Amino acid sequence: MPAFRTVLALLLATLSLPVLAAPPSDDRLEHLLEVMRVQRDTERMLPQIEAAQEQMVTRALAGDSSVEKQKAVRAALAESRASLRRMLAWERLQPLYMDIYRKTYDGEDVEAMIAFYQSPAGQRVLDRQPQLMENLMAAVGQLVGPELVAMGERIAAMDKAKAAD
Numbered sequence: 001m002p003a004f005r006t007v008l009a010l011l012l013a014t015l016s017l018p019v020l021a022a023p024p025s026d027d028r029l030e031h032l033l034e035v036m037r038v039q040r041d042t043e044r045m046l047p048q049i050e051a052a053q054e055q056m057v058t059r060a061l062a063g064d065s066s067v068e069k070q071k072a073v074r075a076a077l078a079e080s081r082a083s084l085r086r087m088l089a090w091e092r093l094q095p096l097y098m099d100i101y102r103k104t105y106d107g108e109d110v111e112a113m114i115a116f117y118q119s120p121a122g123q124r125v126l127d128r129q130p131q132l133m134e135n136l137m138a139a140v141g142q143l144v145g146p147e148l149v150a151m152g153e154r155i156a157a158m159d160k161a162k163a164a165d
């Protein structure tokens with residue numbers, strides 16, 4: 001009878017331990033990122049970032065006719081764009097995505113997400129994602145737009161103060 005109690009106690013203790021789910025494989029993570037269109041969406045994001053940078057530079061240069069300053073700012077913008085393209089290249093982002101998904105989801109989660117995103121409903125979600133992001137960016141732009149304008153005005157004021165010194 002004591003052996004039975006020991007076995008029963010060990011069994012109950014084992015059942016109370018959290019079940020460790022298997023981590024997703026690289027192949028399945030790659031497949032998930034593919035069906036979620038992550039690479040395509042990331043590549044679509046770059047022109048939007050660049051357009052936002054262009055707007056910010058245009059606002060900052062508004063009313064400034066200094067050819068030297070405009071050339072310097074445009075050169076800095078070009079350098080920033082090239083740097084962003086290097087940083088956000090899929091070859092650099094894919095391992096990052098895979099690591100984050102691996103840390104966040106187990107194999108079962110990844111399989112469920114693959115099943116969803118391959119379904120008609122999942123495909124509709126993905127099809128509407130660009131519109132969702134556009135709406136989100138517009139809303140955020142309205143929210144932070146006044147601050148960006150104010151920042152441009154502060155920069156212009158600092159430039160005028162420097163020129164007066």
